[in-house]
Amino acid sequence: MRRLLKFLHTMGAAGVLGAMASLVVMLALAPAPAALPGYAAIRGAMGAVATWVFLPSLAVTLLSGLLAMALNRGYLNAGWAWVKLATGVLMFEGGLVYVQGPMRREAEQSARALAGLLDPTALAASLEGERGTLWVLLAVATANVVLGIWRPRILRIPQ
Numbered sequence: 644m645r646r647l648l649k650f651l652h653t654m655g656a657a658g659v660l661g662a663m664a665s666l667v668v669m670l671a672l673a674p675a676p677a678a679l680p681g682y683a684a685i686r687g688a689m690g691a692v693a694t695w696v697f698l699p700s701l702a703v704t705l706l707s708g709l710l711a712m713a714l715n716r717g718y719l720n721a722g723w724a725w726v727k728l729a730t731g732v733l734m735f736e737g738g739l740v741y742v743q744g745p746m747r748r749e750a751e752q753s754a755r756a757l758a759g760l761l762d763p764t765a766l767a768a769s770l771e772g773e774r775g776t777l778w779v780l781l782a783v784a785t786a787n788v789v790l791g792i793w794r795p796r797i798l799r800i801p802q
Contacts, residue, residue: 644714651707656788658700659734662692663781666746670774676753676766683753690750693743701738705731722797723790730783737783741776745769 669689674681708731711718718724749769755761 645711648707648711648714651703652711652791655700655702655704655707656784656791658696659704659738660781660784660788662697662700663742663777663784665692666697666742667774667777667781670770670777673770676756676763679753679757679763682766683750683757686746686750686753690747693746697738698743701735705735721794723794726797727787727790730787734780734783734787737776737780742773742780745773 666689669685669692673685673689676682708727712724712728749766752761753766756763756766
């Protein structure tokens with residue numbers, strides 16, 4: 644069970660980091676909303692990555708980490724594990740509220756604009772916020788990987 648949880652946690656972390664890196668690249672290459680067909684296509688792709696790669700990977704990472712903590716008593720006294728748990732929960736909340744939701748919403752709005760049901764000037768209102776959020780979450784996810792690999796002796800919890 645321990646190896647399975649470690650495998651799931653590692654694969655989930657790889658998916659989270661890969662999805663966020665892909666989203667950063669797609670944001671950088673996204674055409675202006677004035678080029679509506681290209682903009683709608685890339686925002687649709689971003690919405691799909693956020694929904695089908697980022698969010699499930701994040702859920703697998705968080706759940707496997709929680710199960711590992713529950714099943715391995717050594718993690719309960721390890722400060723690094725508690726820091727990972729806290730930042731993992733923040734990642735999940737940030738991922739839902741600031742990544743997956745806005746990206747899905749922008750993909751839907753750009754598709755509606757392409758169909759002529761929405762004014763294209765209403766698009767791209769959140770680009771800078773999305774970019775900044777992705778960079779912050781990438782940094783936190785990288786810090787979580789560092790904590791998992793080096794397991795520093797921080798926040799020693801007395802037994």
